[in-house]
Amino acid sequence: MIPACEFRWIMPEIMLAGWGLLLLIVGGLTRGPVASKTCGVLSVVGSVCALYFTVNLWGANQEVFNQLYTIDNYGTFFKGLFIAILVLVSVVSLSYADREEIGSGEYYALLMFGVLGMMVMTSSHHFVTIFIGLEVMSLSIYVLCGLLRGNLSSVEAALKYFLLGAFATAFLLYGMAMIYGSTGLVDVAELKKFFLMKQPFSATMFIIGLGFLIVGFGFKIASVPFHMWTPDVYQGAPTSITAYMATGVKAAAFGALIRVFFTAFVPFQFGWSEIIWVLAVLTMCVGNITALVQRDIKRMLAYSSIAHAGYILVAFITGDRTLASSMLYYLMAYSFMNIGAFTVVIVLQKKGENSSDLDSYAGLGTRHPFVALCMSIFLLSLAGVPPLAGFMGKFYVFSTAVKAQYYWLAIIGFLNSVVAAYYYLRVMMYMYFRETIGEPGTADKAPGYGLVMLICIWALLHMGIFPKAFLLMAQKAVGIFS
Amino acid sequence: MSVPILSFLIYFPLLGAVILLFANRRNAQFIKVFTLVISLIELAVSLPLFWKFDDAAKTMQFVEKADWFPEWGISYFLGIDGISLLLVLLTTFLTVICVLCSWKAIEDKVKEYYITFLFLETAMIGTLCALDLVLFYVFWELMLIPMYLLIGVWGGPRRIYAAIKFFLFTMAGSVLMLVAILTLYFFYYNSTGVYTFNVLELYKASVPIAKQYWLFGAFALSFAIKVPMFPVHTWLPDAHTEAPTAGSVILAGVLLKMGTYGFIRFAIPLFPAAAIDAIPLMSILAVIGIIYGAIVSMMQPDLKRLIAFSSVSHLGYVMLGIFAFNMQGVQGGIYQMLNHGISTGGLFLIVGMIYERRHTRMIADFGGLSKVMPIFATFFMIITLSSVALPGTNGFVGEFLILMGAFKNNVVYGTLATTGVILGAVYMLWMFQRVMFGVVTKEENRNLKDLDGREILILTCMVFFIILMGVYPKMFFKKMDTSVTEYLAFVKQKSAQARVLEGNTVPAKMAREVTNTNMTR
Secondary structure: OOOHHHHHHHHHHHHHHHHHHHHHHHHHHOOHHHHHHHHHHHHHHHHHHHHHHHHHHOOOOEEEOOOOEEEOHHHHHHHHHHHHHHHHHHHHHHHHHHHHOOOOHHHHHHHHHHHHHHHHHHOOOEHHHHHHHHHHHHHHHHHHHOOOOOOHHHHHHHHHHHHHHHHHHHHHHHHHHHHHHHHOOOEHHHHHHHHHHOOOOOOHHHHHHHHHHHHHHHHHOOOOOOOOHHHHHHHHOOHHHHHHHHHHHHHHHHHHHHHHHHHOOHHHHHHHHHHHHHHHHHHHHHHHHHHHOOOEHHHHHHHHHHHHHHHHHHHHHOOOOHHHHHHHHHHHHHHHHHHHHHHHHHHHOOOOOOOOEHHHHOOHHHHOHHHHHHHHHHHHHHHOOOOOHHHHHHHHHHHHHHHOOOHHHHHHHHHHHHHHHHHHHHHHHHHHHOOOOOOOOOOOOOHHHHHHHHHHHHHHHHHHHOOHHHHHHHHHHHHHHO | OOOOHHHHHHHHHHHHHHHHHOOOOOOHHHHHHHHHHHHHHHHHHHHHHHHHOOOOOOOOEEEEEEEEEHHHOEEEEEEEOHHHHHHHHHHHHHHHHHHHHOOOOOOOOHHHHHHHHHHHHHHHHHHHHEOEHHHHHHHHHHOHHHHHHHHHHHOOOOHHHHHHHHHHHHHHHHHHHHHHHHHHHHHHHHHHOOOOOEHHHHOOOOOOHHHHHHHHHHHHHHHHHHOOOOOOOOHHHHHHHHOOHHHHHHHHHHHHHHHHHHHHHHHHHHOHHHHHHOHHHHHHHHHHHHHHHHHHHHHOOEHHHHHHHHHHHHHHHHHHHHOOOOHHHHHHHHHHHHHHHHHHHHHHHHHHHHHHHHOOOEHHHOOOHHHHOHHHHHHHHHHHHHHHOOOOOHHHHHHHHHHHHHHHHOHHHHHHHHHHHHHHHHHHHHHHHHHHOOOOOOHHHHHOOOOOHHHHHHHHHHHHHHHHHHHOOHHHHHHHHHHHHHHHHHHHHHHHHHHHHOOOOOOHHHHHHHOOOOOOO
């Protein structure tokens, strides 16, 4: 029997689940533009409430529901990040979803359910709970990807993501099952104790299982060679959903990955860090080099997000659990700059248009100086130019690598950021140095976009110039590993 | 608590840029005057530094220190010594000149132009004052963005190529430096248990010589790109040629100095043993730069490209002086940094002025201008002679000291470098002759207007310093005497120490020099 008082620990999740259901009802009862606006506003209100409950959990350390669910700073940190992403995406959707006529109740409800899944994923050290979270998140996003029903590429994105995602899920589940088969355990914390007692432990089935886990997570974080879906899906999905996927899904997958590997598999670090070394280098290089030749901004940002996963993996390899805070900080910085950049993409798109050719950015600096300035800040942050958060994130991540004496990895990483600088600068170059090509595009001047861009810029500047509070938060969050 | 004068110098232009953001873009006149006022105030505030600076003090002055992120040992730490003092003054001075010389040349996106310029000034002064490696790196990278925009937006026909080449070259260099900074930082932590990016603290680290090679290599590559030394100089001619006049002036005047300044402030004192072992390599590269730059200059049909390549040659002298590791060489090097800022800056101004009149920079398009524009010819002559290092001008003092230092260090480098002086005279005077003397062959040149008041004012300022620094160098040398003495003593002693620690013998010549100097830094 589960005591009722345990439910108070999962108030953010309950809030999101309940609010999502409410949105479904509201969405069903209203029609047209009214529905879109109502649901959007309700969604923002609901997520802000959930944020309130999440903030209250900071500092709590609690195992609930027979150790199936954990409340700790690590999970709370990620919950806060997910809700921040949710709020920003919801605000963007207020206008975007309305424009594209996809903003009915289920759109916002699915956004909430997705975040619910992400929260479950990162707040548990039980394989089964992690898996449930992953599926809740993924199923919501499969649908969200295909919401632009009239758009072929959107439908293709949904199908592609669904099929490949199902494969990845299967790999992950296989991996978990094999680890269970070889050790008899499904709890990450228990596994850690087991391995520490039984070292050296090597069973073929376990090693295969570990490999499968890497494949499964590798798919969700879009690391090379499991990245093939990313550009197509990111490009095809509605742009707000791309922002949501590029930040939320990635953060959630990293959250679960870090928790599982830094708890259970620490004794085998020498083994998996070699594999991940190769993955990290491949991810950085392939992501950046392929991004160089993209002419579509959405696609370029998709490849750049692959590359960013590589940077985060650099810190992951070191296995230094106290320094894992660098990954958390990076994810936070990365979320703000990516949501900002995708918002600019949305602003410059027209109704029914789901691509964003580089040429349409030509001369933007003259036509829409404010939008161009915002985009420049996001791109410079992505490129890692100080004093923006992207620089601090990279600095922190690569200093982790240097500290663990992975000098080559750090050098490869830094050289990659030079390659990356080229394609980020190219967009800036189009915006400022080129004359407008053809008919000048318009910018959607809804206040929601401006608000989101300003919040992101503020966050990037604040995190870059006064990183202290954010780093301390990240350090407290990874405190659970020490 | 003293007045935070350095912080004021750093953020005042930024404040000006922020105010300009709200200016009406149609009111170009107001924007220009406003920027001029800001840069004049900045200059006025920086001048007292020169008099208040204590010549005899062996420590950093006007120090400001605050914790930025104490857990990681990152601090907001500013201070200047005799070396950075002069460069800060050069920066504030040249900014005023640049604002003046852009007055008519920039007609497109005036507001953005001046915002970018003020932003650049903030970054440059920040780089020169920062004594914390992270702070330094932040400003160092920050310099890239405005310069990238200056070249890319207001530059010549191939500006986009040049801007991107400039950005990628310099960024590639600086990321390697970042790895080296982090490595040094963790090394210091492992040996002392203290996290710090404070340069003055890190000077004390005794890094093993084998490790010094790597770290020095990474720092040196980054700074060498900025200098630019042969063979990583290829971005410079493109950037210089495509940049607008003021961009070229500031690029030659200040930005290139960041590379040589980086050697003196960071690369050499942090890794002295490696630096001393690198003398042959760096000196040879410097000599190649001197001769190669001069020969390539000779062939250039484009005035700006000619001056750009002459910069490669001049900066080669600076590097040769710095790596002579003696009083004459280093002081000459620093003096030449200032000279190059004034003389080459002046040359770019000159080219800008005839470009504004004729919209061409090809030497072949001119000839006989001295008859049409006598005032212009006078200024051009003086600046050319300063660039050729005629006695009585600033260039002579610098080059003479550098060659003295180079001879003292190694006769071969000294002799080879001296040939550069001859080549320098050849390409500059030949260029001058082709542009200014002879008969006017082109019809368009017959009615060129001579300089107006603004242009005369600008060039008078430059010529004033050319003469002042040429006939009374002591005024500047006494500011840097103590700092350079300290710096040299420190570098030599520390490298000797590193060798002794590892059981290597100290070369006899160096041992003699080290005796009787105290490690005070």
